[in-house]
Amino acid sequence: MGVTAAxxxxxxxxxxxxxxxxxxxxxxxxxxxxxxxxxxxxxxxRVKAAPVLWSEQVLKGGTVSAVVLNSGGxxxxxxxxxxxDTHATAEKVAEELELSAGEVAVASTGLIGVRLPMDLLLxxxxxxxxxxxxxxxxxxAIAIKTTDTVHKTAQATSPAGWTVGGMAxxxxxxxxxxxxxxxxxxxxxxADxxxxxxxLRAATRTTFDRIDSDGCxxxxxxVLLLASGASGTAPEPAEFDEAVRAVCxxxxxxxIGDSEGASKDIRIDVTGAATEDExxxxxxxxxxxxxxxxxxxxxxxxxxxxxAAIGTTDAAFDPDRLDVAINGVWxxxxxxxxxxxxxxxxxxxEVVITANLNAGGAAATLWxxxxxxxxxHENSAYST
Amino acid sequence: MGVTAAxxxxxxxxxxxxxxxxxxxxxxxxxxxxxxxxxxxxxxxRVKAAPVLWSEQVLKGGTVSAVVLNSGGxxxxxxxxxxxDTHATAEKVAEELELSAGEVAVASTGLIGVRLPMDLLLxxxxxxxxxxxxxxxxxxAIAIKTTDTVHKTAQATSPAGWTVGGMAxxxxxxxxxxxxxxxxxxxxxxADxxxxxxxLRAATRTTFDRIDSDGCxxxxxxVLLLASGASGTAPEPAEFDEAVRAVCxxxxxxxIGDSEGASKDIRIDVTGAATEDExxxxxxxxxxxxxxxxxxxxxxxxxxxxxAAIGTTDAAFDPDRLDVAINGVWxxxxxxxxxxxxxxxxxxxEVVITANLNAGGAAATLWxxxxxxxxxHENSAYST
Numbered sequence: 003m004g005v006t007a008a009x010x011x012x013x014x015x016x017x018x019x020x021x022x023x024x025x026x027x028x029x030x031x032x033x034x035x036x037x038x039x040x041x042x043x044x045x046x047x048r049v050k051a052a053p054v055l056w057s058e059q060v061l062k063g064g065t066v067s068a069v070v071l072n073s074g075g076x077x078x079x080x081x082x083x084x085x086x087d088t089h090a091t092a093e094k095v096a097e098e099l100e101l102s103a104g105e106v107a108v109a110s111t112g113l114i115g116v117r118l119p120m121d122l123l124l125x126x127x128x129x130x131x132x133x134x135x136x137x138x139x140x141x142x143a144i145a146i147k148t149t150d151t152v153h154k155t156a157q158a159t160s161p162a163g164w165t166v167g168g169m170a171x172x173x174x175x176x177x178x179x180x181x182x183x184x185x186x187x188x189x190x191x192x193a194d195x196x197x198x199x200x201x202l203r204a205a206t207r208t209t210f211d212r213i214d215s216d217g218c219x220x221x222x223x224x225v226l227l228l229a230s231g232a233s234g235t236a237p238e239p240a241e242f243d244e245a246v247r248a249v250c251x252x253x254x255x256x257x258i259g260d261s262e263g264a265s266k267d268i269r270i271d272v273t274g275a276a277t278e279d280e281x282x283x284x285x286x287x288x289x290x291x292x293x294x295x296x297x298x299x300x301x302x303x304x305x306x307x308x309x310a311a312i313g314t315t316d317a318a319f320d321p322d323r324l325d326v327a328i329n330g331v332w333x334x335x336x337x338x339x340x341x342x343x344x345x346x347x348x349x350x351x352e353v354v355i356t357a358n359l360n361a362g363g364a365a366a367t368l369w370x371x372x373x374x375x376x377x378x379h380e381n382s383a384y385s386t
Numbered sequence: 387m388g389v390t391a392a393x394x395x396x397x398x399x400x401x402x403x404x405x406x407x408x409x410x411x412x413x414x415x416x417x418x419x420x421x422x423x424x425x426x427x428x429x430x431x432r433v434k435a436a437p438v439l440w441s442e443q444v445l446k447g448g449t450v451s452a453v454v455l456n457s458g459g460x461x462x463x464x465x466x467x468x469x470x471d472t473h474a475t476a477e478k479v480a481e482e483l484e485l486s487a488g489e490v491a492v493a494s495t496g497l498i499g500v501r502l503p504m505d506l507l508l509x510x511x512x513x514x515x516x517x518x519x520x521x522x523x524x525x526x527a528i529a530i531k532t533t534d535t536v537h538k539t540a541q542a543t544s545p546a547g548w549t550v551g552g553m554a555x556x557x558x559x560x561x562x563x564x565x566x567x568x569x570x571x572x573x574x575x576x577a578d579x580x581x582x583x584x585x586l587r588a589a590t591r592t593t594f595d596r597i598d599s600d601g602c603x604x605x606x607x608x609v610l611l612l613a614s615g616a617s618g619t620a621p622e623p624a625e626f627d628e629a630v631r632a633v634c635x636x637x638x639x640x641x642i643g644d645s646e647g648a649s650k651d652i653r654i655d656v657t658g659a660a661t662e663d664e665x666x667x668x669x670x671x672x673x674x675x676x677x678x679x680x681x682x683x684x685x686x687x688x689x690x691x692x693x694a695a696i697g698t699t700d701a702a703f704d705p706d707r708l709d710v711a712i713n714g715v716w717x718x719x720x721x722x723x724x725x726x727x728x729x730x731x732x733x734x735x736e737v738v739i740t741a742n743l744n745a746g747g748a749a750a751t752l753w754x755x756x757x758x759x760x761x762x763h764e765n766s767a768y769s770t
Contacts, residue, residue, distance in 0.1 A: 078690065080723065114688075114690025114691070221690075292600045296765035300766025307498070310603065313431040314432075339500075377762075378759045382680045
């Protein structure tokens with residue numbers, strides 16, 4: 003399952019001792035080929051962790067033979083020595099598996115500004131290499147968890163005989179990121195690096211890029227797609243792109259469903275926008291409004307918060323033509339009071355906010371969470 | 387005190403019954419002249435409450451003879467009927483005081499999307515008119531409170547014989563706004579509308595515009611400055627501008643100190659920026675980072691959150707040259723680990739974060755609050 007659902011991959015998850023909790027904290031994913039094609043997308047944050055700087059270089063070659071991931075430390079804001087640690091980690095993987103370090107991607111998650119305990123991490127790499135298994139996908143998914151309460155895997159198989167599988171931890175990407183999001187996708191389809199890059203960028207644009215749990219972008223977000231070609235089948239591009247998208251969407255939905263302290267998963271559908279970019283922008287502003295996120299936590303259909311949020315954007319709309327529905331009840335019509343707010347049932351975990359800008363034909367969906375006291379508790383005690 | 391500290395003004399605060407709590411909810415401020423010059427700044431939100439739309443028109447004339455303010459209802463997103471309610475309120479003030487309704491500014495604060503109880507509000511205007519007093523400033527400041535725990539007034543008197551006074555409620559302005567911010571400033575200096583406008587815009591730019599408690603912009607934010615000329619003294623412009631700025635800064639600091647649920651007041655000093663706009667932009671992104679706000683609530687000097695926030699901006703800086711201090715301890719140097727974080731004492735209510743971008747000579751200061759479980763509780767039960 004997960005990263006070992008597709009043929010040609012082995013994985014492992016072990017306890018190197020990086021985390022004080024003593025839970026698994028090191029994962030290794032190896033592509034046994036015959037192809038080693040790969041693509042990746044990384045955080046847009048200008049403050050990038052050492053493993054992101056390293057892996058961006060690795061991915062430029064379009065070839066990845068292994069990915070090593072650790073929880074328990076982000077290796078971000080650790081300076082040149084932190085970068086040396088990432089390099090040494092890739093070298094250790096290369097040594098254990100007789101690969102080139104330049105084809106080993108590295109991903110890390112955890113506290114920023116702390117050096118990794120290399121005396122524990124490097125022996126952990128050897129342990130992980132020894133534990134590699136074609137059924138190791140679940141163990142790997144478990145080892146990359148930080149504050150995740152459950153591990154996340156997904157997969158899709160084509161009638162043509164190839165599979166896309168993946169694992170994820172954290173929440174958010176590119177704008178967002180409760181904790182860091184790390185994702186590794188694998189496929190046994192025979193696709194080159196350019197095809198993988200096209201599929202991955204199209205998929206992340208409408209999945210991981212459209213979850214925004216708390217508006218905070220990580221220094222470490224990484225999404226990788228590795229192809230072994232072990233199925234011997236070259237996929238039909240549209241079908242392959244859709245399979246990658248479906249696996250990403252599945253994992254993204256799991257991330258939102260497991261966000262720190264959240265009690266509600268909120269889907270924001272913006273319709274009637276002049277452009278898709280404006281629809282996304284409006285959805286993001288709604289999804290980042292702390293007052294609205296608190297109101298939804300309180301199961302309060304406070305649509306005024308939605309309008310106040312929309313009003314801060316420069317998207318095309320007329321304030322007197324805004325319509326807003328909460329769970330299907332159009333509580334705001336033409337920028338003013340609509341249907342009775344008492345008709346709105348917000349008891350379920352999933353809440354849908356629909357905002358029609360009545361300014362065009364474009365639409366977008368973004369997922370976020372409510373803001374809770376548990377979120378505050380979890381994040382006020384994070385590094386202490 | 388407050389709006390009646392300066393000569394030429396009377397004020398009142400009464401209970402009209404708009405608030406279910408039965409606490410004072412209607413304030414009236416009257417300028418008895420001889421001058422009626424005035425200036426105003428309003429929310430930048432494109433979804434503007436009826437009283438904002440009304441008062442913006444009034445202020446275009448540069449003349450304001452009275453301001454009527456209510457708590458208990460924002461009269462925002464209430465459509466044409468809501469605008470009629472604002473108009474009727476101004477007409478009622480004009481009738482009671484024998485003024486022109488076109489010179490009566492209106493301000494409202496409370497829940498969005500609910501019509502005001504005009505059957506209670508209009509009689510309240512009559513009650514307030516009868517209660518007007520040259521010592522009514524404190525009663526007026528009390529009547530505009532919503533979730534404020536204390537009322538806020540400030541004043542400054544020049545050796546030249548004129549005074550600037552004011553009252554405020556809420557927190558935030560133009561970008562921010564926990565609850566709506568309403569501010570009325572008065573002066574007995576003899577200054578024309580243009581001079582008032584210059585002084586007010588310069589003052590709000592570096593005071594109310596630089597408090598950002600929770601990143602949420604209200605539909606109702608209003609700041610007015612009225613001059614009676616009753617001192618008979620035309621102020622020296624620089625001295626007058628500074629007095630207006632000082633009163634605004636005093637009120638802004640009081641607002642941050644009374645933000646919903648906050649346990650910390652956080653001053654963010656961004657230095658070494660290429661431009662002042664970039665300094666403000668970086669400070670705002672830091673001040674809106676929920677993860678950092680939670681960390682500060684937990685008295686955790688988690689400087690990695692500061693770097694991750696700065697990294698999301700497009701300001702000029704080199705990630706490897708960022709320095710960050712928390713309460714004077716430079717916990718981050720050159721984008722990496724600096725002084726020992728255990729040296730940081732965060733027990734006091736006020737916390738100072740200094741971020742040096744090392745990219746130029748511009749600087750800016752912004753104030754925000756921590757994110758607490760109390761904030762969540764207060765805002766998840768706001769309209770229910």
